[in-house]
Amino acid sequence: MKKPYSEKAMEHFLNPKNMGEIDDADGIGEVGNPKCGDLMTIYIKVKDGTIEDMRFKTLGCAAAIATSDMICEMAKGKKIEEALKITFQDLVDELGSLPAPKVHCADLAQRGLKAAVKSYESKK
């Protein structure tokens, strides 16, 4: 039987590499709702249409933290249009496995990136 959290997901939860803020972020996206307990802020730094740096702050369960970290890893270095194509399924696949009720956390991470891009574009 598969463990509810893959080792990779656990590693991203226990030792996230992309947490924190970007002081001079070009876009900031805030998503989540207190009712389900997950609040996520995504920061992006953009240069020539490419996401140069991406960081997160997340209050939430292990899945929310792991997917936050993973989307930063996957989106960094990509053109914005490419990064926006990352689906929640891509995140889940890359992490290995998440417990079924937690899959919405990957959706949250994807929405976080979208919100950050939106804030970046509104500033342009």
Added chain:
Amino acid sequence: MSKKIYLDNASTTPVEKEVLKEMIPYFSEKFGNPSSIHGLGQEAKVAIDKSRKKIANFLGCDSEEVIFTGSATEANNIFIRGVLGSFENPHVITSAIEHDAVLKTVKKSGVDYTVLKVDEDGFVNPEDLKKKIKKETVLVSVMYANNEIGTIEPIKRIGEMIEKENEGRDRKILFHTDAAQAAGYLSCNVDELGVDGLTLSGHKIYGPKGVGVLYKGSSVNMRPIIYGGGQEEGLRSGTYNTPLIVGMAKAVELIKEKNKKEKTEELRDYLIREVLKIKDASLNGPKKSRLPNNTNFSFQGAEGESLVMILDQEGISTSTGSACSSKTLEPSHVLKAIGLKDLQAHSSLRVSLGRKTTKKDLDKFLAVLKEAVERLRKISGR
């Protein structure tokens, strides 16, 4: 990994060695059906009668008033649905912090019901309860002690109030309490408590899982909700599970000797004092009239399930009031009922002590907890 530290005794407890020893012969050796008239069957019947007597002693009732069930959930269902099903147009009152085995049973019963609010520590006020009584009321069910926040409800006072109300009432009100969490530490004498129904669970008191007890006062009329061979006065049909019943009785018998109330209370108070030294940590539930083995905290900026998982990595088992792992993703109804905001409820951690818990265990837990809270706060930035 170093020694596992189990601090989730409100979820379940291990079967005590003496309990297991008593159970084992009844699986393969003394396996007879207690309903059979041959020697093997009668041998099992004697074991069940003796077990029933032990439970009756603990509850201060007659053996005939003890019904063995498959779980505390089943006992709650048998009593609540059994009573409600035997009245025309009944009304039932329960509290907002009941276990789902009572709360959902009441809500799904299809009859008129009232869910009573509790105060910020989880206490039911008997006077408030009294005001909710109607002409149609036939049943009140309030838990003896809460499983998440340890609140010990004033069962005796509620019992006295109901007894008084019943004078001069045509429709007598029955009083039931779920004592699954309380039994390990509090007196369950049914006369002193003034209850007509009481529920016990095996696995919360170092007995086996899959067995519970329902005390049903001899004067209570109720309908069965399970039909079959007519065991347990027809109220719980199904072949007697002799080993589990024997184990349940032994577990009850050992409570007095094994559960050290004062020592557990001391450890609990030590733990509460130390945890509250952590910045922005708060205690959920009362300081007084609290189960000796229960603590429940919230940590601002750190989510409960994440805490449980980090602690688990270090071999420490705890649980969370957050129901983020369930499908609804709604926080605990108990924490909401005592007025916690959603985020506070999601950042809760229940730490429940047991017979084996030592101060050393708690010190190790505290060290890991502090580190975990700090780490999660860094990640959340809150």
